Amino acid sequence: MIAYNGQHTVHRKGGQIYWRAEHGQIEGINNGYAHFTSQGLMGEDQKTRFSIRFGVKGTQLYHINQSQLRVNTDQFLVMNHETEYSVTSEHSEDATMLAFCFNENFVKDFVAYHKQTQAGLLDAFALYDLSKPLPEFPLHTLPVTEELRRRIEHMIGNKMSTQPSEVDDYDLFSGMLETVFMSANASLNVFKDQEIVKRSTKVELYKRLSIARDYIQAHFSEDVNLNELSRVACLSPYHFHRAFKHTFGITPKKFVTGLRIEKAKWLLLNRSYSVQSICNDVGFKDVSSFTRLFTSYTGQTPSVFRNESRQVVSSLV
Structure with a gap:
């Protein structure tokens, strides 16, 4: 199921996202964004325009060139033009994502502008040379900054609350690109x-x-x-x-352990598997080390965590 909360309806055509305005015209070449909600995405093979993908709820698993990328609510993924991919939701649970898709020439113009010197910006031929291919953005996830989160909320608010003719799409989408590139650059400051x-x-x-x-x-x-x-x-x-x-x-080992503990917590709350089975599923070799680490992270043993959490949930129902 694909749901879109906005002024347009989302259509699929040849693996692409197209926009049909109220007057019925297909607007596939324009910038647009889609709000996807799915109960267990089916992993359909697709090809994208240059796009930015955000997790809104749950975790999406993107399968690209034999790699698997997890995108949750604190991360985003920039996908290059014509990237072939499929996406599924983790645990087959309800997952929601936002995909901002950009026209190829729009991105070329944006990149050309920011690469030019002030003198070069006066050369229209250099600025608008759109024959060159799009630059390749590194394929890895990046953290969602507070500025980027505010930009997304502002963008969605404008799209949903304003008539299409009153929205300055160019300003909205150029602002989104600027914020994304600034966010990517900010990640380099750790060095x-x-x-x-x-x-x-x-x-x-x-x-x-x-x-x-x-x-x-x-x-x-x-x-x-x-x-x-x-x-x-x-x-x-x-x-x-x-x-x-x-x-x-954080060290790589602690990062791995933290992910395993979070997965174990989810399984303890949402599945009836034994502690031994969960221990094996998340990657621990023995129950004793799993119990010790789980307790150090949560302050409770796995069994106590499961029982007390379920009691809290039951009291709220």
Whole structure:
């Protein structure tokens, strides 16, 4: 099921998102956004325009080029033009996402503008040379900043509460692109204390660390280890561990453990599996270490957490 809360109706045509305005004209070449709600997305193979994907509720799993990226409510994913992908919802639960899709020439113009010097902006031919291909945005998730969250809320509010003819789409979508690129650049500020001079080096290191982080999020229930993660990031184990901790404020091992504990909490509340089964499902090798770590993170054993949480839920029903 696809639901759209706005002034237009969403249609699918050849794997693309198209917009049909009230006068009936197909507007597939224009910028637009879609609000998807699905009870267990089916993983249909699709091809996208340049788009920005946000998780609103639940977690979406994007399958792209044999990689799997988890996008939750605190992250967003920039997908390049004509990226082939499929998406499913984690646990087959209800998942909601926002997809902002951009016209190819709109993005080219935006990028060309920000790459030009002030003198170059006066050269119309340089500015509007749209024959060049779109730049490739690194394929990894990025955190949603407060500024970006406010921009999304403002954008949705304008689209939903105002007649289409009264909305300045160009201003809204250019503002969204500016905020997204600023958010991506802000993520690089974590390197300010590291002895890295070239910005291109900062970008490359953050890209590699983000790829490893996304790999952890997709495979945390498996036997991931430091050597494997450092190979994914194309860094030495020492360099990877040091850079990961400095960048994300947590060691790779603790990051894995935290994801496993959160998954275990969800299973304890929503499934009737035994503690032993949950221990195995989330990637722990034995119940004793699972119980010890779970207790250190939550202050309760798995069994106590399940019983007390269910009692609280029952009292509210």
